[in-house]
Amino acid sequence: MGGLARKSAIIKENKNQGYEVLVADAGNLFFKKDKISPGVTMERSKETAKIIVESFNKIGCDAFSPSSHDFAGGFDFLKELEKDSKFPFISANIFGKYGEKIFEPYVIVEKQGKKIGFIGLTSDFLNEDIKVKDPFKILNELSNELSKKTDMIILLFNASEKDLNILKSKKYPIDLAVRSRSNLPPAISKDGGNYDIPIFSVGMRGKYLFNFDIKIGNKENDFIDLILIQSKLEKTNKFLENYINVGESIDLNIEFKDNPKILENINKNMDQKEKMENIINNKINYFSFTKIALDKNINDDITILNIIDLGKEKINTLYGPLPPEKGHEGHNH
Numbered sequence: 001m002g003g004l005a006r007k008s009a010i011i012k013e014n015k016n017q018g019y020e021v022l023v024a025d026a027g028n029l030f031f032k033k034d035k036i037s038p039g040v041t042m043e044r045s046k047e048t049a050k051i052i053v054e055s056f057n058k059i060g061c062d063a064f065s066p067s068s069h070d071f072a073g074g075f076d077f078l079k080e081l082e083k084d085s086k087f088p089f090i091s092a093n094i095f096g097k098y099g100e101k102i103f104e105p106y107v108i109v110e111k112q113g114k115k116i117g118f119i120g121l122t123s124d125f126l127n128e129d130i131k132v133k134d135p136f137k138i139l140n141e142l143s144n145e146l147s148k149k150t151d152m153i154i155l156l157f158n159a160s161e162k163d164l165n166i167l168k169s170k171k172y173p174i175d176l177a178v179r180s181r182s183n184l185p186p187a188i189s190k191d192g193g194n195y196d197i198p199i200f201s202v203g204m205r206g207k208y209l210f211n212f213d214i215k216i217g218n219k220e221n222d223f224i225d226l227i228l229i230q231s232k233l234e235k236t237n238k239f240l241e242n243y244i245n246v247g248e249s250i251d252l253n254i255e256f257k258d259n260p261k262i263l264e265n266i267n268k269n270m271d272q273k274e275k276m277e278n279i280i281n282n283k284i285n286y287f288s289f290t291k292i293a294l295d296k297n298i299n300d301d302i303t304i305l306n307i308i309d310l311g312k313e314k315i316n317t318l319y320g321p322l323p324p325e326k327g328h329e330g331h332n333h
Contacts (some may be wrong), residue, residue, distance in 0.1 A: 003294035008301035020111040026180035027067030027158035051311035061087035065120030067158035075129035093133040117150035123160040147173040150220040175223045187325035209292040215282035226288040233276040
């Protein structure tokens with residue numbers, strides 16, 4: 001939970017700088033795994049989940065899409081957490097075991113006159129208290145419905161590798177997909193704007209904050225991944241600098257008449273440069289992405305830290321302190 005207080009500090013700083021802030025979570029928030037040992041271990045984990053809810057209530061959250069780990073304390077317990085939460089739980093494909101609706105499929109948030117729709121989805125997982133339907137049998141119709149009501153659609157998807165690859169092939173009217181479940185080190189996404197739906201895979205629970213800077217202009221225009229375009233432009237410029245002085249007036253056909261392959265690559269990169277610069281200069285809807293490590297370089301939000309400390313005191317009072325991890329006796333970390 002150490003990252004919660006630092007996450008809150010970053011969000012507060014963004015607000016203090018005048019940004020309109022949206023906070024969302026794509027799942028596996030409350031528990032670390034799908035199954036937890038019964039008894040004291042389970043009770044401690046449930047109390048920790050309550051601390052997370054209280055912290056998120058204070059931080060503020062616009063959308064939370066539950067997934068498999070979040071049901072580790074049982075369906076009834078998750079519904080208790082939802083009741084205590086001041087933020088919406090959304091899921092378009094998690095239903096009760098008889099197929100009944102238990103969550104709203106999406107939520108629409110309005111900021112500065114723009115409407116942003118969040119859709120919640122998860123890949124299939126087994127739980128005797130619920131039924132998880134095929135996400136793609138729901139997503140097409142739902143995203144088309146939501147596109148008529150909003151200026152931007154953000155998909156929160158706790159996706160398996162299989163479903164992630166399926167999503168990459170789709171052309172749904174979704175402007176940004178945030179995919180959790182990945183346990184890989186969260187470098188700047190290699191997905192981004194390379195697909196019809198810009199997809200960002202995030203992981204490493206609680207260790208990073210994934211910050212999207214979003215600009216919404218005209219809903220009729222596609223969103224561009226600004227970091228990706230800038231990266232492509234930088235690579236193109238580096239290539240060209242190896243052969244020509246950009247801006248210098250030369251006849252390329254004469255200069256490279258003995259190197260037709262190089263000339264072909266220069267022309268290709270010149271076209272790419274023009275295309276990328278045109279996109280950047282005429283951008284209307286766009287976003288950029290940064291990954292912020294929630295380490296000791298970030299100051300804690302004292303309010304959230306107090307919530308966590310009081311919660312830990314309660315847990316220790318009820319169930320006793322956690323035993324030291326094997327191999328870590330005597331180490332203060």
